[in-house]
Every structure is written in C-alpha cells, then in structure tokens.
Amino acid sequence: MTVDTVGRFERALEGLEVGLERVSAADAGERIERTIDEPAVGAPLPFEGVSLPEGVTTEPTAGELEAARTGVTPVGFAVAEYGTVAIESTPDGAEPISLYPDRHVAVVAESDVVPDLSAGFERLAEGFDAGRDSVVFATGRSATADMGNLVHGVHGPGDVDVIVLEDR
Amino acid sequence: MAQRSRAQTADHIRHLLETEGEAIHEHASASNERRGATYAATDDIEALRTEARAIKEDAIDRLPDLIETVREAVEANGGTVYVADDAADANAYVADVVETRTEENGVAGETDTPSVVKSKSMTTEEIDLNDALAAEGIDITETDLGEWVLQVADDTPSHIVGPAMHISRAEIADLFNERFDPDEPFETAEELTQFARDHLGERITEADVGITGANFVVADSGTIALVTNEGNARKCAVTPDTHVAVAGVEKLIPTLSDLEPFVDIIAKSATGQPISQYVTMLSPPTDSPTLDFDSPEEPITGGDGAETTDGTGDPDRDFHLVLLDNGRMDMREDDQLRETLYCIRCGACSNSCANFQSVGGHGFGGETYSGGIATGWEAGVHGQDSAAEFNDLCTGCTNCVDACPVKIDIPWINTVVRDRVNRSSEPESYDFLVDGLTPDAEEGGLDPGKRFFGNIGTVAKAASATAPVSNWLADAGPVRSALERTLGIDRRRDLPTFQRESLVDWFEKRGGVAASSRRTDQAAARGSGADLDREVVCYPDVYTNYVDVDRGKAAVRTLEALGVPVRVPDLPESGRAALSQGMIATADEQASELYAAVAEDLDAGRDVVVIEPSDLAAMHREYERLLPEASFERLRENSYEICEYVYGLLENGADPSALSTGDGAEPIAYHSHCQQRTLDLEAPTVAVLEQCGYAPATSDAECCGMAGSFGYKREYYELSTDVGERLQTQVEDADTVVASGTSCGDQLETLLERDVPHPIELLAPGGRRP
Numbered sequence: 001m002t003v004d005t006v007g008r009f010e011r012a013l014e015g016l017e018v019g020l021e022r023v024s025a026a027d028a029g030e031r032i033e034r035t036i037d038e039p040a041v042g043a044p045l046p047f048e049g050v051s052l053p054e055g056v057t058t059e060p061t062a063g064e065l066e067a068a069r070t071g072v073t074p075v076g077f078a079v080a081e082y083g084t085v086a087i088e089s090t091p092d093g094a095e096p097i098s099l100y101p102d103r104h105v106a107v108v109a110e111s112d113v114v115p116d117l118s119a120g121f122e123r124l125a126e127g128f129d130a131g132r133d134s135v136v137f138a139t140g141r142s143a144t145a146d147m148g149n150l151v152h153g154v155h156g157p158g159d160v161d162v163i164v165l166e167d168r
Numbered sequence: 169m170a171q172r173s174r175a176q177t178a179d180h181i182r183h184l185l186e187t188e189g190e191a192i193h194e195h196a197s198a199s200n201e202r203r204g205a206t207y208a209a210t211d212d213i214e215a216l217r218t219e220a221r222a223i224k225e226d227a228i229d230r231l232p233d234l235i236e237t238v239r240e241a242v243e244a245n246g247g248t249v250y251v252a253d254d255a256a257d258a259n260a261y262v263a264d265v266v267e268t269r270t271e272e273n274g275v276a277g278e279t280d281t282p283s284v285v286k287s288k289s290m291t292t293e294e295i296d297l298n299d300a301l302a303a304e305g306i307d308i309t310e311t312d313l314g315e316w317v318l319q320v321a322d323d324t325p326s327h328i329v330g331p332a333m334h335i336s337r338a339e340i341a342d343l344f345n346e347r348f349d350p351d352e353p354f355e356t357a358e359e360l361t362q363f364a365r366d367h368l369g370e371r372i373t374e375a376d377v378g379i380t381g382a383n384f385v386v387a388d389s390g391t392i393a394l395v396t397n398e399g400n401a402r403k404c405a406v407t408p409d410t411h412v413a414v415a416g417v418e419k420l421i422p423t424l425s426d427l428e429p430f431v432d433i434i435a436k437s438a439t440g441q442p443i444s445q446y447v448t449m450l451s452p453p454t455d456s457p458t459l460d461f462d463s464p465e466e467p468i469t470g471g472d473g474a475e476t477t478d479g480t481g482d483p484d485r486d487f488h489l490v491l492l493d494n495g496r497m498d499m500r501e502d503d504q505l506r507e508t509l510y511c512i513r514c515g516a517c518s519n520s521c522a523n524f525q526s527v528g529g530h531g532f533g534g535e536t537y538s539g540g541i542a543t544g545w546e547a548g549v550h551g552q553d554s555a556a557e558f559n560d561l562c563t564g565c566t567n568c569v570d571a572c573p574v575k576i577d578i579p580w581i582n583t584v585v586r587d588r589v590n591r592s593s594e595p596e597s598y599d600f601l602v603d604g605l606t607p608d609a610e611e612g613g614l615d616p617g618k619r620f621f622g623n624i625g626t627v628a629k630a631a632s633a634t635a636p637v638s639n640w641l642a643d644a645g646p647v648r649s650a651l652e653r654t655l656g657i658d659r660r661r662d663l664p665t666f667q668r669e670s671l672v673d674w675f676e677k678r679g680g681v682a683a684s685s686r687r688t689d690q691a692a693a694r695g696s697g698a699d700l701d702r703e704v705v706c707y708p709d710v711y712t713n714y715v716d717v718d719r720g721k722a723a724v725r726t727l728e729a730l731g732v733p734v735r736v737p738d739l740p741e742s743g744r745a746a747l748s749q750g751m752i753a754t755a756d757e758q759a760s761e762l763y764a765a766v767a768e769d770l771d772a773g774r775d776v777v778v779i780e781p782s783d784l785a786a787m788h789r790e791y792e793r794l795l796p797e798a799s800f801e802r803l804r805e806n807s808y809e810i811c812e813y814v815y816g817l818l819e820n821g822a823d824p825s826a827l828s829t830g831d832g833a834e835p836i837a838y839h840s841h842c843q844q845r846t847l848d849l850e851a852p853t854v855a856v857l858e859q860c861g862y863a864p865a866t867s868d869a870e871c872c873g874m875a876g877s878f879g880y881k882r883e884y885y886e887l888s889t890d891v892g893e894r895l896q897t898q899v900e901d902a903d904t905v906v907a908s909g910t911s912c913g914d915q916l917e918t919l920l921e922r923d924v925p926h927p928i929e930l931l932a933p934g935g936r937r938p
Contacts (some may be wrong), residue, residue, distance in 0.1 A: 045339070059469045061467050062460055062461045089450065089454040096406060099402055119430055128451075134450045134452070136446055137446070150356045155399035156445070
C-alpha cells in the first residue's frame with residue numbers, strides 16, 4: 001500500500017463530490033460522530049480499536065432504518081482508480097444500511113484500498129472463494145438524469161463520505 | 169405487425185421529428201460525446217473491447233453448458249433456475265412465483281393484491297411482463313425513474329438505457345401535475361425526483377416481490393450483475409424476501425473474472441461514465457436480511473438470517489433466475505444473427521447514430537428494441553416482420569462500429585436482415601419498370617426503389633450515354649412525378665447530373681496510360697515526384713465516372729504531378745450500392761467481378777486508389793464476407809483512399825508545391841465521410857491539407873444524413889435534411905467547404921446552396937476554387 005494509492009482514491013472521490021478523511025483508528029469514532037447526521041444506523045465495524053459512536057444504532061429495526069438520515073458501514077475494500085467502495089451483503093445489514101439513508105459513511109482500512117479495478121477483482125475473487133459472494137461496487141452518489149437534469153440522491157444516498165483508517 | 173406504407177412512414181417520421189426529436193438529440197448526442205471522450209481517455213480501450221468480444225464469443229459458443237453450470241450454482245446457493253422457451257412461458261412462471269410467495273407470506277387475501285416492484289429490464293419489455301402480471305391481478309410498479317415515467321404516461325421505451333429520453337422535463341412535469349395533482353405544481357428536476365423517490369420508496373417497502381433484469385450472469389457462481397445509477401435495482405433485489413431476475417440466456421458468462429472487462433466498459437459505452445454508480449453483484453439468496461417494513465419495531469437483523477453464513481443466504485429469502493430463450497438459441501445457430509447475442513445493451517449504437525439522434529427509437533420501429541442493434545434483436549426474438557419496418561433507417565454509415573464495446577458489425581446485420589426481407593416479399597407489378605436496367609442477381613419481388621438504387625451503376629451508364637437528354641428528362645415534372653410514385657425518389661431532392669463524357673472516356677481520349685507516363689516523367693524531371701516507383705489504378709466508381717467526373721480528373725492530375733503514372737480502366741461496380749439495398753447476392757457477384765478485373769494489376773504490383781470512401785469501405789470491410797480470404801487481404805492491402813495515397817507520396821519526398829497550395833494557414837472546413845472515419849482515414853486528408861498550406865477545421869457531426877440512396881427516398885427526405893442541418897451549422901461560416909464523399913457533398917451543396925468539392929479538387933494542379 002502506498003500513499004499514492006490513497007491519494008488517487010481521494011482525487012477520484014473529489015471528482016464524484018465524495019468527501020474523504022484519513023484518521024487513525026483511535027480518532028475514528030470521534031471523526032465518524034462529526035460526519036453523521038442523526039438519526040443514524042450502522043453495521044458493526046470489524047476494525048480493532050474502532051467502534052461506532054454512541055449515536056449510531058446497530059441492529060436497527062425496519063422503522064429505524066427508514067427514519068435514519070445516515071448509515072455507517074464498513075467496506076471490504078476500495079478501488080482507488082474509480083473511487084469505488086465494495087459493500088458486502090452481510091447478515092448485519094450493511095447493504096440496506098448503506099443504501100436507504102440519505103447519507104452513507106463508508107469506513108475502509110488504508111490497507112484495503114487497492115489501486116485499480118483489476119486489483120479490485122482479485123479482492124472480489126478472494127471474497128467469493130471465502131463465501132462473500134454478494135458485493136456492491138458503489139461509486140459516488142445515487143444519480144439520475146431521467147427527470148431532465150442530473151439529480152443526486154434518487155433511490156440511494158445523495159451524500160457519501162469515506163473514512164480511511166490510516167493505521168490499518 | 170403490418171408494414172407501414174411510404175406515406176405513413178413519412179408522416180410518422182415527421183411527427184417524431186416534431187415531438188421527440190429535440191429531447192432525444194439533447195440526451196443521445198451528449199451521451200455519445202461523453203462516450204467518445206471516455207473511450208479516448210482510456211488507454212487500453214481497444215484491448216478491452218477485444219477482450220469483451222472474445223468472452224462473449226466463447227460464452228455463446230458454450231451456452232448450453234453454461235445454462236447447466238448456472239443451474240447447479242444457483243441451486244447450490246438455495247435458489248431456482250427456470251429456462252423459459254418464450255414470453256408466455258416466462259410470464260406464467262413469474263406470475264406463479266409472485267402468487268405463491270404472496271400466499272405463503274399471508275399478505276394477499278381476497279381483497280389484497282400482490283405487489284411487485286421492478287427494476288428496469290428490456291428483457292421484461294420484450295415479453296410484456298407488466299401486462300401479463302397485470303392480467304393476473306398483480307400490481308406492478310417500475311422503479312427506474314425513466315421507466316416509471318413511461319408507466320405513468322402509458323408509453324414505451326425509446327432507448328435501451330434512457331427509456332424516457334424522448335420526453336422533456338417540462339412534459340414530465342405536466343404529466344405528473346395532471347396525474348398526481350400536487351399542492352404545489354412540480355417544476356424542477358429536483359422536485360420531480362424527490363416526489364418519485366418518496367412515491368416509489370413506499371412501493372418498494374410494501375412490495376411482496378422484487379423483479380430485476382440482469383446485465384450479466386456469472387455461470388459458475390450464480391452471480392447476477394446489475395448496473396444502475398439510481399440504486400433501485402439494489403432496493404428491488406434486497407428489500408422484499410423474494411427476488412426474481414429475468415435475463416436472456418445470452419447474459420451468461422463463464423466466470424467472475426470474465427465480468428471484469430464488462431464492469432469496466434459498460435458505463436463507458438453507455439453514458440461515458442468511467443463506471444456506473446452501482447455495480448451490484450449478487451449471488452442470491454444473499455446473507456442480507458430481508459426488510460419487513462410492515463413490522464417497523466422488529467430488528468432487521470437477529471432473525472434466523474443473522475446466524476446463517478453457510479453460503480445459502482438468509483433462509484427467509486427466495487430467489488428465481490428466469491433464463492429466457494425466446495428465439496435466442498435459434499439466433500445462436502444463425503451465422504449472421506449470432507453476433508447480436510454479444511450485445512450488452514449499452515445503447516452506444518443508438519447514441520452514435522445520426523438518424524437516432526433525430527427521431528429516437530420510436531422511429532426505428534420494432535416491438536421492443538431500438539437503434540442500430542435492434543434489427544438483429546427484433547429479427548431474432550419477434551421475427552423478421554418486426555425487424556423489417558424501419559431497418560431502412562440504418563444508412564450503413566458505420567459510426568456504431570467504432571462505438572460498440574463488443575465490436576458487433578451492426579451495419580452488416582442490418583444488411584443481412586434487409587436482404588432477407590427483400591426475399592420474403594411478393595413479386596410486385598413494378599418489376600418491369602426496372603427489369604431492363606437491373607441486371608442483378610436478385611430474385612423477383614424486390615422493392616423497385618431498392619432495385620433501382622442497387623443497380624445505380626447500370627442506370628448511370630445509360631443516363632450518361634444519353635446525357636444531356638437524360639438530365640433534362642429527369643428534371644422534367646412528369647418524370648419526377650413518376651420517379652416519386654414508382655421508386656419513391658423525392659422530387660425535392662436534386663438528382664445527380666450525368667456527364668456525357670465519363671472519366672474512363674476522358675482518360676482514354678487524352679492518351680491513356682502512355683500519356684500518363686509521359687506526364688509523370690515530366691514531373692520527375694522537375695523533381696516534384698515521390699521517391700517511389702509506383703503505378704496506380706484509379707478506380708472509376710459510379711459517381712466519379714459518370715457524375716463527379718471532375719474529382720476523378722483532379723485525382724489523375726494530382727497523382728501524375730506527384731510522379732505516379734495512372735491508369736483508369738473501365739471496372740465493375742464495387743457492390744456498395746447493392747449492399748445498401750440489402751442485395752447481398754448482387755454485391756457478392758460484383759465483388760468477384762471487380763477482384764477478377766484488378767487481379768492482373770495487383771499481380772503487376774499496382775496500387776488501387778479509390779476516391780469514393782464508401783467504395784473503399786466495401787473493399788476494406790464487407791469484402792471480407794464476400795471474397796476468399798486471400799483475395800480480400802490482397803485487395804485490402806493494396807487499395808488506398810486518394811488523399812491517404814497522396815499523404816504517402818508526400819511522406820516519400822513528393823513536393824507539395826506541385827499542387828495547388830493555400831497561403832499557409834488558409835482556413836477551410838473539411839467534412840470527412842462516415843465510413844472513412846471508421847477506417848481512420850480522416851487524419852491523412854487533414855495532414856495533406858495542412859502540408860499544402862490549408863488550415864482545415866473538421867466537422868464532428870455524426871453523419872451528413874444522406875448516405876447514398878437514403879436521402880433520395882421520399883419518406884426520409886425530412887429526416888435527411890434534419891440530420892444534414894447539424895452538419896450545415898458546423899461548416900456554413902467557412903468560405904471554402906470540402907467533403908470526401910459523394911453523398912456528403914450532395915447534401916452540403918443542397919443545404920449550403922454552393923459548390924462543395926472533394927479535397928482532391930482543391931489540391932490538384934491548376935486547382936478549383938468553389
């Protein structure tokens with residue numbers, strides 16, 4: 001993992017109007033807290049020493065999911081080339097939590113940011129081999145041009161923020 | 169579907185130009201420009217296209233095996249695969265799944281209606297799934313915003329990717345204001361989108377079953393790939409506990425690694441985005457918990473699903489993959505239509521098509537699909553009649569050949585279907601009119617207009633022999649009226665003026681090969697020739713030989729001035745005209761005759777130089793299908809476009825000052841030719857013009873809108889003019905306008921009302937200023 005790859009990831013996200021913040025694991029909880037709009041729901045973060053802030057409800061009910069303004073999820077890996085985050089369909093609901101609320105906060109370990117799509121497919125194949133065979137490549141914000149002009153936030157989130165855990 | 173009459177077709181096209189043309193042009197041309205820019209910015213785009221095509225070729229070849237592979241994979245995951253023979257079979261299966269699941273979940277009773285939310289899918293349009301489900305009492309809602317607009321408007325898609333591209337924002341606002349009667353009338357795209365999101369969001373959370381298509385299906389893992397920007401496919405697939413994916417069997421690809429080039433290229437080709445917002449790869453049933461919004465207090469996790477990571481997903485989930493045949497397995501056996509199955513439904517052929525940009529998919533007819541590739545799809549899944557109606561709108565310009573991410577030769581598919589349609593019609597009473605003029609290889613029953621244009625060489629020869637009487641006659645009112653009535657030639661379009669002295673006759677009269685050699689020697693003595701010992705056969709195509717004789721003379725003089733002796737033998741037609749009319753047998757015969765006629769020249773090491781780009785394109789592209797491979801390669805390697813050849817001579821030391829040069833930076837507008845661009849031959853002409861003291865500004869309009877016979881046909885006159893006007897606005901300010909193709913020149917001369925010569929006429933010694 002090189003700093004360049006994260007730099008490239010950041011530039012790609014800039015073009016998509018997606019914010020990127022680099023934080024240490026120790027600071028992550030606080031930074032996530034500042035990023036979210038409440039009410040917020042989340043899927044547990046599998047990074048050692050990183051936990052979701054108090055205000056984020058895990059194991060949400062359907063009602064809480066529907067009412068949430070922010071969804072916080074981990075992502076398995078990210079592709080720097082296109083600014084893509086890979087969201088897995090896990091039993092703890094990462095897929096709907098990343099999809100339903102207006103804002104999605106994606107948390108990724110720096111070591112899981114890969115340079116390009118080919119490297120992304122290598123990671124995808126590893127996941128498939130391990131049984132993680134339902135994954136969404138999400139790039140930027142939900143968008144449509146069907147109503148005459150480009151509008152963001154259609155069925156999916158209209159705001160996306162990515163938190164990169166630098167010491168992972 | 170009954171075919172429209174000529175007058176009905178003309179009316180329909182006029183109506184589309186007025187009602188849908190503006191919105192379509194705005195969106196389709198923007199997507200096409202973005203695609204062009206994205207392709208240009210992608211280093212390995214050619215490798216990517218080649219790889220994508222190779223994967224599709226392999227997959228279609230192995231299709232029966234892949235169906236078995238995916239069945240095993242999906243069943244191992246806990247889902248079901250159903251291969252449906254046709255529309256009725258597929259629809260009945262889907263309806264049964266919806267009814268059964270709804271009953272099992274206890275949602276639908278006597279008064280409750282099963283509800284389905286659906287993500288955009290052309291395949292379900294093909295089988296009219298919505299109507300079939302509605303007939304079973306199932307409530308179905310489209311969730312793609314464009315598709316939903318169509319559902320509200322009771323309209324049909326006009327574009328594979330942007331189904332409602334033909335409806336403007338203002339029209340959508342009017343429609344929604346009338347239908348939904350909001351407190352404050354909708355106006356902006358944001359307001360409309362917000363309303364749609366809320367309205368459709370409710371439908372999704374209440375739905376019993378989610379239906380999606382599939383952009384790709386990975387056979388060995390049972391993975392469905394869905395590509396969207398809105399996110400509705402994700403919601404439809406993971407929100408209700410039952411997901412039905414309907415996909416044509418051709419969507420199967422062998423492995424996950426085969427998916428990579430398609431993920432990389434599909435958005436680039438469709439909208440010019442580097443990648444779509446959401447590429448969803450689901451191997452359902454997934455581990456993602458089902459969402460029961462009817463029980464808002466229940467945690468979405470914590471059911472059985474949370475504990476289940478055994479690879480068969482949440483046990484509450486049910487998944488059905490419906491693989492649709494509906495003619496596809498027969499297409500696979502059809503050597504000409506098979507390529508259609510490689511299509512990834514990106515719409516790039518539509519966006520790059522000048523005619524599509526003017527009238528949109530509703531102009532292309534057919535029952536479901538639209539644009540260039542639609543002819544293949546319609547012929548395969550709905551039958552030839554459905555394909556026949558408007559495959560005429562393909563002018564064979566080949567813009568789509570460069571756009572297609574899987575390199576499908578779409579113009580050839582159109583030519584083949586046109587040929588089959590020709591053969592299926594009844595003999596007509598007008599055959600006698602053109603019989604004497606048409607020594608073609610076609611059976612009776614061919615449309616007389618097609619037959620006329622397909623035999624244009626014979627017609628031109630006769631007209632030239634009788635010029636100027638033939639010209640006077642052709643311009644006379646009663647003749648124009650008869651031509652319009654019998655052959656459909658619009659009387660508003662100027663006919664070509666045939667010259668009494670053909671290029672071949674002129675060349676012989678001035679001394680033939682011997683005189684040409686003498687002139688070449690003189691050029692060599694002046695030191696203006698190239699450092700090459702070449703001889704040229706200048707191909708007298710029909711237009712150069714009988715109509716635009718001046719450009720032929722200019723070509724001969726230019727070559728001689730640059731030190732190359734020329735011969736201009738009387739050669740057979742290339743077959744290009746016949747191909748345009750779908751007369752493949754005639755074209756095949758003409759290709760063989762032409763090859764035979766130049767074989768000795770090729771043996772003698774002479775180069776064939778072609779002035780008319782469409783004829784060169786026939787030799788470089790279509791002859792691959794008409795000649796033995798060695799003959800095709802031989803002719804292709806030794807034939808050149810005139811300005812490309814001049815470029816080579818200048819590169820080899822010929823002196824441009826032997827030609828008519830500009831003042832160093834003399835501005836001119838240059839319009840290349842569609843097929844010439846596909847062959848990458850615009851650049852040499854530009855380079856030659858620059859070396860000769862001109863500053864050419866090139867046009868980038870997709871096509872001039874008058875590909876040979878197309879613009880002459882009565883029903884297409886207005887469309888041809890509409891397309892042509894886009895080019896007109898790009899070049900009209902220039903003092904000098906030059907164009908490489910006959911039809912481009914004709915179109916521009918009509919619209920600009922001035923002379924538009926071939927670049928070689930500008931460059932030839934002695935020159936010609938318009």
